[in-house]
Amino acid sequence: MKGQLTWIEVRDSIGWIKINRENKLNALNLELIDELHDRIINFQKHSSVKVIALTGKGKKAFVAGADISEFSGFKPQQAGAFARRGNQVLFDLIAQLEKPVIAAINGYALGGGLELAMSCHLRIAVQHAKLGLPEVSLGVIPGYGGTQRLPALIGKGNAMEMILTGDMISADKALKLGLVNQVVPAEKLFEATITLAERLMKNSPNSIKNAIKAINASDITLNGFKDENLQFSKCFGTTDFKKGVAAFLEKRKPEF
Numbered sequence: 003m004k005g006q007l008t009w010i011e012v013r014d015s016i017g018w019i020k021i022n023r024e025n026k027l028n029a030l031n032l033e034l035i036d037e038l039h040d041r042i043i044n045f046q047k048h049s050s051v052k053v054i055a056l057t058g059k060g061k062k063a064f065v066a067g068a069d070i071s072e073f074s075g076f077k078p079q080q081a082g083a084f085a086r087r088g089n090q091v092l093f094d095l096i097a098q099l100e101k102p103v104i105a106a107i108n109g110y111a112l113g114g115g116l117e118l119a120m121s122c123h124l125r126i127a128v129q130h131a132k133l134g135l136p137e138v139s140l141g142v143i144p145g146y147g148g149t150q151r152l153p154a155l156i157g158k159g160n161a162m163e164m165i166l167t168g169d170m171i172s173a174d175k176a177l178k179l180g181l182v183n184q185v186v187p188a189e190k191l192f193e194a195t196i197t198l199a200e201r202l203m204k205n206s207p208n209s210i211k212n213a214i215k216a217i218n219a220s221d222i223t224l225n226g227f228k229d230e231n232l233q234f235s236k237c238f239g240t241t242d243f244k245k246g247v248a249a250f251l252e253k254r255k256p257e258f
């Protein structure tokens with residue numbers, strides 16, 4: 003079944019969601035966030051779906067971030083509300099879902115794209131994938147949980163390096179850091195995702211649900227997410243933000 007910005011299919015108890023905005027490297031705009039929300043809620047209710055797999059269309063990008071053109075004119079208050087809404091309807095929904103969600107990372111996972119992958123319970127990346135949180139190069143910071151989920155996955159020191167440099171890392175480095183669970187050749191992504199899903203599906207769905215809840219309770223504080231939202235929204239009133247976003251939209255490097 004094909005929607006505006008996503009494509010879905012249920013096969014062998016796996017609910018596949020493919021993000022279908024290839025000409026913008028699958029960047030997340032509000033419409034896409036809402037569509038993903040609806041797809042995930044449907045799969046959550048769908049009794050024949052045991053595992054959800056999320057991927058992007060094309061070879062180039064899983065998701066290259068939140069859609070920069072959409073938030074370029076935001077004031078701090080709007081930005082804070084925008085990120086809170088996105089977290090609530092999509093990122094936290096996935097992280098707290100009762101069915102496991104696997105991110106099948108088929109290319110760039112940057113900014114909101116890496117945050118989306120990190121909100122999933124497991125991640126498989128293709129060898130050519132590049133992962134990063136480049137927000138500081140735009141005069142902003144991660145706003146969809148990246149400052150909280152990245153240190154939980156790879157430790158504070160490694161997260162500081164990735165977030166403060168804004169640099170992208172290779173899939174192999176991501177594997178070494180524990181940011182992804184597996185790296186596979188591009189042509190094996192589909193097969194590897196099915197194999198991983200099958201390993202989960204042989205276990206008790208009730209135990210999987212309870213394990214996700216318990217694991218989530220271990221590492222993240224609500225205050226961290228609130229503070230991220232505050233610091234994220236404050237960036238939007240700055241000249242650095244204007245410079246960073248204008249540079250991206252004009253396809254040049256910013257000078258801070």
Ligand code: COA
Nearest residue numbers: 025026027029066067068069070071110112113114136137
């Ligand atoms: N938001 C909006 N549009 C985006 C986007 C994003 N996050 N990422 C890519 N696009 C768009 C580009 O503007 C371009 O659109 P156009 O063809 O209408 O001009 C199209 O997707 C293709 O991207 P392009 O930059 O031309 O591809 P590239 O191969 O030269 O570079 C990237 C690929 C991923 C390095 C580059 O697109 C990039 O840096 N994207 C932004 C990453 C980012 O900062 N994400 C965090 C956002 S908070």
